[in-house]
Amino acid sequence: MPGIQRNRLIYNALAIVVLLLGLASRRFFGEIPFVRTYVGDVLWALMVFFGFALIFNHWPTRTVVLAALLFSFGIEVSQLYHAPWIDSIRATRLGGLVLGFSFVWSDLLCYSLGIAVGFLVETVLIPTRFWRADRT
Known part of the structure; x- marks a missing residue:
């Protein structure tokens, strides 16, 4: 089965737009409990998906989904671990947003x-003309 070739410009743009939406949601709507509690996490994982799809642009969609889930869940589970070195990273703005x-x-x-x-x-909204081959 032939591989796929994602358009890097599209996925780069998608990742940046989602990143900006996530930052904007915290800055402008962070006072709203639902937004503060849930929206940022949904957008963070969406950005992770687009980031994996961008970096590993030949991977099948299901592999990108699995990798993004494992990465996201791994970051969440890592939050059970607290040591001075990792908590000092979390204390920075970027470290807190990522970890x-x-x-x-x-x-x-x-x-x-x-x-x-x-x-x-990826499977419904992005036109298939941006794919070189099969969208598995």
Whole structure:
């Protein structure tokens, strides 16, 4: 079965737009409990999906989904570990955004939803003319 070739410009743009939406959601709507609790995590996982699809642009869609889930869940589980060196990274703005602070079960659902949105965007919304071959 032939591989796929994602358009790097499209996935780069998608990742940047989602990153900006995530930052904007915290800055402008961070006072709203639902946005603060859930929206940022969904957007974070969506950005992870697009990032994996960008970097590994020949991987089948299901492999990107699995890698993004494993990465996202791994980051969440890592929040159970607290040592001075990693907590000092988390204390920075970038470190906190990437690594988070504490394990929350609902984040796993948010990550799954964000990656599912990425899957739908890739398989339904992005025109097939941007693919060289099969979209597995």
